[in-house]
Amino acid sequence: MADTRDIYDVTIIGGGPVGLFAAFYAGMRGMRTKIVDSLDELGGQLIAVYPEKYIYDVAGFPKILAKDYVAGAVEQGLSTGAVTALGEEVRALERFEDERLFRLVTNKAEHWTRTVIICAGVGAFEPKRLTAPGVAEFEGRGVHYFVRGLDQFRDKDVVIVGGGDSAVDWALTLEPMARSVTVIHRSKFRAHEKSVRDLEASSVKLHYPFYEVLEVRGNHHLEEVHFHHTRTGERHVIPAQEMIIAIGFSGRLGPLAEWGLEIERNSIVVDPITMETNIPGVFGAGDIVTYPAKFKLIATGVAEAVSAVNHAMVYIDPSARLDPGHSTNIMEKKARAAAAAASAEE
Numbered sequence: 001m002a003d004t005r006d007i008y009d010v011t012i013i014g015g016g017p018v019g020l021f022a023a024f025y026a027g028m029r030g031m032r033t034k035i036v037d038s039l040d041e042l043g044g045q046l047i048a049v050y051p052e053k054y055i056y057d058v059a060g061f062p063k064i065l066a067k068d069y070v071a072g073a074v075e076q077g078l079s080t081g082a083v084t085a086l087g088e089e090v091r092a093l094e095r096f097e098d099e100r101l102f103r104l105v106t107n108k109a110e111h112w113t114r115t116v117i118i119c120a121g122v123g124a125f126e127p128k129r130l131t132a133p134g135v136a137e138f139e140g141r142g143v144h145y146f147v148r149g150l151d152q153f154r155d156k157d158v159v160i161v162g163g164g165d166s167a168v169d170w171a172l173t174l175e176p177m178a179r180s181v182t183v184i185h186r187s188k189f190r191a192h193e194k195s196v197r198d199l200e201a202s203s204v205k206l207h208y209p210f211y212e213v214l215e216v217r218g219n220h221h222l223e224e225v226h227f228h229h230t231r232t233g234e235r236h237v238i239p240a241q242e243m244i245i246a247i248g249f250s251g252r253l254g255p256l257a258e259w260g261l262e263i264e265r266n267s268i269v270v271d272p273i274t275m276e277t278n279i280p281g282v283f284g285a286g287d288i289v290t291y292p293a294k295f296k297l298i299a300t301g302v303a304e305a306v307s308a309v310n311h312a313m314v315y316i317d318p319s320a321r322l323d324p325g326h327s328t329n330i331m332e333k334k335a336r337a338a339a340a341a342a343s344a345e346e
């Protein structure tokens with residue numbers, strides 16, 4: 001009986017910045033490539049969580065909005081032939097050792113592939129919630145964990161809770177457009193040093209360390225934020241029509257936890273040289289993986305994607321070159337091969 005399975009060389013689970021770069025690179029290496037993502041849109045956390053936030057630490061862009069970065073990443077990611085299956089959560093991974101194949105089962109379909117690169121970010125991610133009275137009540141009515149558009153903050157009094165990169169970047173992004181921006185944080189800032197210096201030099205009002213939100217109040221919409229100094233007990237009340245809570249995210253591996261992968265603290269353990277997991281033929285890159293001294297950044301994730309793709313290539317064809325050289329060499333070689341094929345057909 002004919003084999004009706006449509007087998008790809010590599011299937012990438014997750015179409016965030018890392019999965020997109022993996023797709024571009026795999027296509028450049030001539031691999032038949034598919035991206036599967038549970039969301040309906042490509043871009044991962046950048047689109048789902050912070051499309052309007054500036055990113056300052058990706059190579060080549062001194063400052064770029066996350067949604068603009070994603071537009072480029074999608075164009076590049078799909079430029080070498082990758083296909084996408086969106087709105088599909090991968091629920092099961094089955095390995096057929098004899099055939100050196102994998103079957104990925106989603107909520108909608110099954111996908112056959114020779115290798116898998118898991119770029120699933122933090123899995124299903126949830127913002128950490130602030131439990132102070134009133135906060136849950138005003139979620140969606142002034143209280144935000146996700147920010148989809150900036151216009152709602154124009155000429156408003158905005159309070160930002162938190163002291164990591166996200167909180168600091170939001171404060172710097174909103175300062176020029178909001179009426180006032182106040183940051184409330186209970187500890188020292190954990191953001192990049194330059195961002196903290198910019199924040200301290202800005203007009204943003206800073207209450208840290210040892211400041212915590214006590215409660216929020218309003219009628220139909222948020223109106224004021226009450227907070228205090230946790231050591232002295234000194235209380236403050238400030239007007240606020242909008243509040244962004246950026247105190248971190250917690251990841252949940254979800255179905256990935258059941259696939260026999262070695263897991264350490266909600267992340268998949270990989271060999272830092274090959275990016276291979278404990279399952280041969282299954283690789284990982286980006287926020288989902290861990291190894292000693294791992295940094296959860298776009299810049300490091302895309303570098304991991306290159307290693308994962310190159311090693312996946314050699315896994316499929318041990319005679320393939322691990323290091324294909326620069327993109328110019330590869331693209332020129334591909335163009336020459338295409339031209340030769342075209343003239344042979346004539």
Ligand SMILES: Cc1cc2nc3c(=O)[nH]c(=O)nc-3n(C[C@H](O)[C@H](O)[C@H](O)COP(=O)(O)OP(=O)(O)OC[C@H]3O[C@@H](n4cnc5c(N)ncnc54)[C@H](O)[C@@H]3O)c2cc1C
Pocket residue numbers: 013014015016017018019036037038039043044045046049050054055056057058088089090091119120121122123124165166249254255256285286287288296297298299301
């Ligand atoms: C608020 C905030 C600000 C940040 N700012 C910066 C910054 O300025 N600079 C920087 O370098 N980094 C920043 N980061 C971190 C950066 O966003 C991550 O490092 C990056 O998104 C990781 O990319 P990724 O492709 O590995 O994962 P993600 O972007 O998380 O994408 C993973 C994708 O996998 C999909 N997925 C998960 N599980 C499944 C499944 N079972 N089936 C199908 N699809 C699945 C998800 O839907 C998602 O689309 C920030 C993060 C946050 C939360």
